[in-house]
Amino acid sequence: MPYFSLLKTAPKGQARAGELHTAHGTVATPVFMPVGSQATVKTLTPDEVKGIGFNLILANTYHLYLRPSVDTVAALGGLHRFMAWDGAILTDSGGYQVFSLAPLRRLSDEGVTFRSHVDGSEHFLTPETVIQLQETLGADISMVLDVCSTYGDSRAQVEEAMLRTHRWAERCRRAHSKSSQALFGIVQGGVFPELRRQSAEFLTSLDFDGYALGGISIGEPKETMLKTLEITTPLLPEEKPRYLMGVGSPEDLVEGVARGIDMFDCALPTRVARNGALFTSKGRRNIRNAAFRLMERPIDPRCRCYTCRNFSAAYLHHLFKCEELLAYRLATIHNLTFIHSLMRNIRQAIMDDSFSELGAEFLAHYLPTDEATRLSQKEKWLKRRGQEQ
Amino acid sequence: MPYFSLLKTAPKGQARAGELHTAHGTVATPVFMPVGSQATVKTLTPDEVKGIGFNLILANTYHLYLRPSVDTVAALGGLHRFMAWDGAILTDSGGYQVFSLAPLRRLSDEGVTFRSHVDGSEHFLTPETVIQLQETLGADISMVLDVCSTYGDSRAQVEEAMLRTHRWAERCRRAHSKSSQALFGIVQGGVFPELRRQSAEFLTSLDFDGYALGGISIGEPKETMLKTLEITTPLLPEEKPRYLMGVGSPEDLVEGVARGIDMFDCALPTRVARNGALFTSKGRRNIRNAAFRLMERPIDPRCRCYTCRNFSAAYLHHLFKCEELLAYRLATIHNLTFIHSLMRNIRQAIMDDSFSELGAEFLAHYLPTDEATRLSQKEKWLKRRGQEQ
Numbered sequence: 061m062p063y064f065s066l067l068k069t070a071p072k073g074q075a076r077a078g079e080l081h082t083a084h085g086t087v088a089t090p091v092f093m094p095v096g097s098q099a100t101v102k103t104l105t106p107d108e109v110k111g112i113g114f115n116l117i118l119a120n121t122y123h124l125y126l127r128p129s130v131d132t133v134a135a136l137g138g139l140h141r142f143m144a145w146d147g148a149i150l151t152d153s154g155g156y157q158v159f160s161l162a163p164l165r166r167l168s169d170e171g172v173t174f175r176s177h178v179d180g181s182e183h184f185l186t187p188e189t190v191i192q193l194q195e196t197l198g199a200d201i202s203m204v205l206d207v208c209s210t211y212g213d214s215r216a217q218v219e220e221a222m223l224r225t226h227r228w229a230e231r232c233r234r235a236h237s238k239s240s241q242a243l244f245g246i247v248q249g250g251v252f253p254e255l256r257r258q259s260a261e262f263l264t265s266l267d268f269d270g271y272a273l274g275g276i277s278i279g280e281p282k283e284t285m286l287k288t289l290e291i292t293t294p295l296l297p298e299e300k301p302r303y304l305m306g307v308g309s310p311e312d313l314v315e316g317v318a319r320g321i322d323m324f325d326c327a328l329p330t331r332v333a334r335n336g337a338l339f340t341s342k343g344r345r346n347i348r349n350a351a352f353r354l355m356e357r358p359i360d361p362r363c364r365c366y367t368c369r370n371f372s373a374a375y376l377h378h379l380f381k382c383e384e385l386l387a388y389r390l391a392t393i394h395n396l397t398f399i400h401s402l403m404r405n406i407r408q409a410i411m412d413d414s415f416s417e418l419g420a421e422f423l424a425h426y427l428p429t430d431e432a433t434r435l436s437q438k439e440k441w442l443k444r445r446g447q448e449q
Numbered sequence: 450m451p452y453f454s455l456l457k458t459a460p461k462g463q464a465r466a467g468e469l470h471t472a473h474g475t476v477a478t479p480v481f482m483p484v485g486s487q488a489t490v491k492t493l494t495p496d497e498v499k500g501i502g503f504n505l506i507l508a509n510t511y512h513l514y515l516r517p518s519v520d521t522v523a524a525l526g527g528l529h530r531f532m533a534w535d536g537a538i539l540t541d542s543g544g545y546q547v548f549s550l551a552p553l554r555r556l557s558d559e560g561v562t563f564r565s566h567v568d569g570s571e572h573f574l575t576p577e578t579v580i581q582l583q584e585t586l587g588a589d590i591s592m593v594l595d596v597c598s599t600y601g602d603s604r605a606q607v608e609e610a611m612l613r614t615h616r617w618a619e620r621c622r623r624a625h626s627k628s629s630q631a632l633f634g635i636v637q638g639g640v641f642p643e644l645r646r647q648s649a650e651f652l653t654s655l656d657f658d659g660y661a662l663g664g665i666s667i668g669e670p671k672e673t674m675l676k677t678l679e680i681t682t683p684l685l686p687e688e689k690p691r692y693l694m695g696v697g698s699p700e701d702l703v704e705g706v707a708r709g710i711d712m713f714d715c716a717l718p719t720r721v722a723r724n725g726a727l728f729t730s731k732g733r734r735n736i737r738n739a740a741f742r743l744m745e746r747p748i749d750p751r752c753r754c755y756t757c758r759n760f761s762a763a764y765l766h767h768l769f770k771c772e773e774l775l776a777y778r779l780a781t782i783h784n785l786t787f788i789h790s791l792m793r794n795i796r797q798a799i800m801d802d803s804f805s806e807l808g809a810e811f812l813a814h815y816l817p818t819d820e821a822t823r824l825s826q827k828e829k830w831l832k833r834r835g836q837e838q
Contacts, residue, residue, distance in 0.1 A: 356525055
């Protein structure tokens with residue numbers, strides 16, 4: 061059986077529906093992966109994550125390497141057993157975290173030296189060790205170690221990072237030995253179409269199980285992000301899954317699928333939930349707003365999540381005002397249910413040849429956070445992420 | 450049907466087993482009530498609380514009066530509907546909170562004026578309004594407004610507070626009109642046997658549905674607490690339930706039952722859970738301790754709670770180290786399961802005439818937090834409680 065089965069491509073545009081065949085079950089695509097960096101999807105039990113409908117989550121090699129350590133996870137039976145999750149797990153290689161969270165990093169062709177954002181201890185990781193760590197964790201899908209550029213870097217800087225990413229990708233490919241574990245390459249190249257083309261071509265030549273788009277949604281305007289997707293996905297092999305890293309607002313999921321993406325991960329739905337921002341078909345609502353103080357109906361009456369089936373918007377408002385921990389759980393359940401149900405509807409629409417109608421309908425009613433607010437929130441988040449994730 | 454059915458009294462000592470017949474179901478006694486001051490048992494959904502086995506919880510009039518307001522709860526269908534709890538609810542009158550949380554209180558025979566610990570707003574409560582508030586909330590069991598002494602008060606101070614408690618108890622009794630709601634009196638009198646006797650006699654003459662012991666476990670040595678119980682419970686009518694307010698460490702539950710108590714509430718099991726202190730048959734264990742870093746077995750291998758069935762002690766240790774919110778949930782589930790199972794075993798032992806053996810066996814193995822640590826923890830907690838509860 062091939063690793064990925066492409067079941068359907070939309071008659072117009074690039075949207076696709078398929079299936080990933082992992083060692084821990086089949087995953088329907090397009091798929092959103094909830095983020096469980098530290099071996100927990102924040103606030104939820106594995107049963108709850110499963111109950112919402114997810115069977116593939118993301119965990120983070122960088123975080124687990126620092127705490128509790130990959131050896132500890134292995135001694136406790138591997139990541140699935142450790143966190144009591146019997147679905148599939150994709151592990152990020154940690155490249156992005158090393159470049160965004162860890163202070164004092166020094167980069168050489170051999171690998172990267174950095175200090176832990178937790179306790180300041182010094183560490184050295186190479187492409188080979190990162191593959192070894194992910195094999196030891198027991199991930200179903202592993203990622204190569206890449207070098208991330210920052211939005212605003214010059215073409216020369218982005219090119220240098222891309223070329224090192226390519227050399228590291230080759231080494232990861234050679235180091236990878238576990239046949240039950242998929243390995244994805246990561247296309248870099250920033251906002252430069254020619255670099256993206258070179259990166260896609262080079263990585264494709266290494267024949268990975270799937271291809272991720274890295275260095276996207278790192279502060280660039282949304283137009284630029286969509287443009288980059290539009291030129292990159294057509295360069296990737298049709299028969300392999302395509303994964304857009306770090307993207308996950310509802311409108312971006314629709315836009316990403318329309319541009320040929322099969323997999324997404326993002327901390328946004330769970331992070332904003334804990335801040336009281338709840339998804340509805342018309343956009344985000346801030347449950348702390350006084351408008352919800354006496355609202356007897358749930359935040360989204362059409363939603364079938366545990367939160368909306370049991371609690372009024374007023375009760376959620378009360379929990380947030382009192383900073384009760386249950387608030388963060390109920391909001392997380394709601395937002396992840398919203399995202400899961402959006403992805404399920406998207407997939408069904410692709411299968412029914414009605415994706416472009418569903419996408420247009422969704423985007424017509426869903427009011428995204430405005431661009432200025434979005435960028436300033438993103439910037440704030442990038443700054444304090446060390447504490448949060 | 451009487452409000453309370455006494456089913457069995459232990460052949461030796463005072464331990465009793467019975468049933469409370471509330472408007473939201475029958476509750477087996479002796480019973481521990483989890484604390485849900487702000488209309489949520491901290492970190493848990495109502496389904497989880499029910500799933501552990503509880504069908505009676507405590508909520509707090511003082512907290513709900515300030516946030517979201519009793520009128521808001523009423524507008525949203527009453528407290529049961531508001532928090533989606535279909536079991537029974539006992540509401541504390543708020544007396545204890547006014548005297549311990551609220552700054553700037555002024556006491557007169559008419560009632561008590563105080564400032565909110567949340568926003569500094571001024572409020573005036575009387576015995577009559579407190580009864581009205583609890584009827585509006587829709588509690589199954591309501592409590593009279595009492596005046597709480599502080600440990601260390603002189604006999605004259607304690608007597609004055611007790612006499613006012615008695616006058617207020619009479620007014621509460623008259624004000625109470627909802628036949629589906631039970632009303633309990635609160636015996637005061639501090640550590641003075643003669644005052645406890647007077648208080649028990651006076652309140653018994655008013656014929657309440659049950660009797661609480663107030664002003665206990667407020668900083669006095671454990672010996673004094675047990676002595677006070679020993680002289681007070683025999684003064685209360687046998688056919689009415691007896692409720693020891695604010696007590697709930699495992700060893701105190703055993704000691705309390707042995708002295709004739711039927712009902713308990715305490716934030717301790719859930720509060721210490723959030724600090725990483727987990728109950729085992731041998732005493733509390735601090736899960737942050739390095740001894741648990743690699744422990745593959747659950748914190749208590751004999752425990753059947755969700756936490757122990759699914760997760761290693763090492764995983765809990767990791768979650769606490771990372772300050773992941775799931776840590777507080779899993780620890781709360783464990784501690785409440787421990788307490789529920791202890792109470793169930795106690796009740797079974799009373800029914801089987803083996804309570805004194807069970808009590809002795811439990812106390813022989815369970816190492817309580819030592820007295821000095823306990824008192825200093827209590828003091829610290831009393832000081833910062835404003836933020837916590």
